[in-house]
Amino acid sequence: MKHVYRLKKLKNVPIAFGQIVHELAEKAVRLFLEHGHVMTESELIGQARGMMNRAYTDSRDQKRQWMQKPARFHMLYDMYYGGELNRMEAEEYRRRLHIVFKNLLWSGSFRDITERPQTMQFQQAEEFRFMTVDGVKIFVVMDLLYRDLEADKWVIVDWKTGKEADDDRSQLALYAYYIIQKYGASVEEIEIRNEYVLTGVQKSYQLSEADIEIMLQKMKQSIHMMRRYQLDMISNEPVELRDFPRTEYERRCETCNYKEVCLGLSQNN
Ligand code: SF4
Numbered sequence: 524m525k526h527v528y529r530l531k532k533l534k535n536v537p538i539a540f541g542q543i544v545h546e547l548a549e550k551a552v553r554l555f556l557e558h559g560h561v562m563t564e565s566e567l568i569g570q571a572r573g574m575m576n577r578a579y580t581d582s583r584d585q586k587r588q589w590m591q592k593p594a595r596f597h598m599l600y601d602m603y604y605g606g607e608l609n610r611m612e613a614e615e616y617r618r619r620l621h622i623v624f625k626n627l628l629w630s631g632s633f634r635d636i637t638e639r640p641q642t643m644q645f646q647q648a649e650e651f652r653f654m655t656v657d658g659v660k661i662f663v664v665m666d667l668l669y670r671d672l673e674a675d676k677w678v679i680v681d682w683k684t685g686k687e688a689d690d691d692r693s694q695l696a697l698y699a700y701y702i703i704q705k706y707g708a709s710v711e712e713i714e715i716r717n718e719y720v721l722t723g724v725q726k727s728y729q730l731s732e733a734d735i736e737i738m739l740q741k742m743k744q745s746i747h748m749m750r751r752y753q754l755d756m757i758s759n760e761p762v763e764l765r766d767f768p769r770t771e772y773e774r775r776c777e778t779c780n781y782k783e784v785c786l787g788l789s790q791n792n
Contacts, residue, residue: 530780532593534578535600536608540616541684543574544623544720545666548682551627552636552667556645561637567624575617579608600780619721623684626723632667632680632716644670654701656739657746663701677702677713682720691717692728696738699730710735 534542547570551562581589582602589596601608627633636643645668652663667680679698683691695715702708716727752767754760769776769785776782 527781527784529590529593530783533598533600533603533780535778536612536616537685539575539578539597539599540619543571543578544627544684545682546574547571547624548627548666551633555637556640561628564624564628567627568620571620571624572617575620579613600778604782623720626720627682627718629723630718630720631725632678632718635671636669639673642671642673644672646670652701652705654704657743659746659749661697661742663698665698665701668698668702671714674714675712677706677708679713679715681715681717683717684720686721687717687719687724687726691726692730693734693738695728696730696734697742700735700738703735 547562547567551567554560554562578597578599579602581597582599585596586598589598599608652665653660654663655661665679666682667678669678669680670676671678679695679702681691681695681698692715695717699710699713699715702713703710710730710732713730714727715730716725718725750756752762754762764784776786779785
């Protein structure tokens with residue numbers, strides 16, 4: 524089990540990049556709200572570069588420590604399975620640092636916060652926001668949530684470091700459902716917003732009751748599927764590994780974190 528947990532923590536360069544940008548976006552908002560300090564582009568780029576370097580040096584030099592404490596150290600997927608990074612990809616993400624932080628600081632959401640904070644009420648990021656669907660505890664991790672007093676709306680912001688995807692909007696329906704449950708808001712009072720920091724595009728949506736219903740149905744189906752692989756509900760013990768069917772799309776296996784246990788592949792394959 525510990526082995527599988529460790530593999531879950533492997534991240535490829537795009538994921539590591541996304542986590543770093545999210546962490547720094549959260550820090551930039553917090554520093555402004557707590558101290559009125561607006562981080563500069565070069566501060567953000569410098570810190571992000573340091574974090575990317577640390578992900579690389581941890582992967583190269585701290586494998587043993589990572590094996591013991593996979594949440595405390597980093598391990599990049601390519602370094603784990605291939606022994607080295609894809610240079611072109613790493614260069615590309617280094618180049619993107621200059622784009623995403625400029626766009627972050629210029630985004631409508633970030634400027635709203637720094638230009639008219641008195642018209643907004645920020646929700647403290649509680650440590651663990653969760654809700655229960657069909658008896659299953661679902662953790663809700665929102666990038667940014669505030670109440671816009673001027674527009675009389677709850678605004679849920681999601682920073683996106685990749686390209687636009689079809690399900691970006693439906694992902695946010697889960698967060699909207701949480702606001703409805705927790706604060707008794709109506710769906711019309713909630714604005715969901717994707718900020719694409721790679722392109723500088725902002726997309727805002729108004730969800731409908733039907734969107735929420737569709738999301739809940741999908742979630743219940745997925746919970747139902749998950750339970751078929753649970754041997755014991757109390758201890759959360761899963762069925763045997765061999766009882767999990769393999770994907771029919773074998774190309775997925777090439778980049779899968781779990782191929783080592785699932786296909787019995789050793790590292791450097
Ligand atoms: S079948 Fe392929 S994609 Fe699915 S867990 Fe195994 S290696 Fe990963």
